[in-house]
Amino acid sequence: MRAKVHRIDGHHFKFEVRGMQGDIDVAAPEVKAQGPSPKELILAALCGCTGTDIIDLMAKFKVTYESLELEARAGLTDKHPKIFNRIDLTYSVKGSEIDATQVVEAVKRSTHQYSGTAAMLSKAVPIFYTVQVNGETVATDQAQFA
Secondary structure (H helix, E strand, O other): OOOEEEEEEOOEEEEEEOOEEEEEEOOOOOOOOOOOOHHHHHHHHHHHHHHHHHHHHHHHOOOOOOEEEEEEEEEEOOOOOOOEEEEEEEEEEEOOOOOHHHHHHHHHHHHHHHOHHHHHHHOOOOEEEEEEEOOEEEEEEEOOOO
16 A cells, blocks of 8 residues: 655645545644545545445345445544544444344444454544444444454
């Protein structure tokens, strides 16, 4: 894996990964950001990594669903370096005939066994998750890797 960034101006960088480009910006409060911050990208990466596991596992379990959304929220410590003190993940699955136990199992496998991003982050910060099926909370737990 390889990532490269170059400074545009201020705290605005352009990144390149496998020929794709995007913006990273830690803009001052009075300046309009030109892209997400590095910490926001970490949260998005976590959602993308575990979300990919969920898609693959639900396909394996033959779970038919209409939508899947993930949201990650994190608080920061007060002192520098300001790091995440906790990450809360919410998995929201919607569909007319979903077996919630299979969705919970897919999330558990991702957050306890498969997600490399969750495994790396969980060594530094606790990751808690909630599973919602059709708007109803069906499980809560903490990501744990051996």
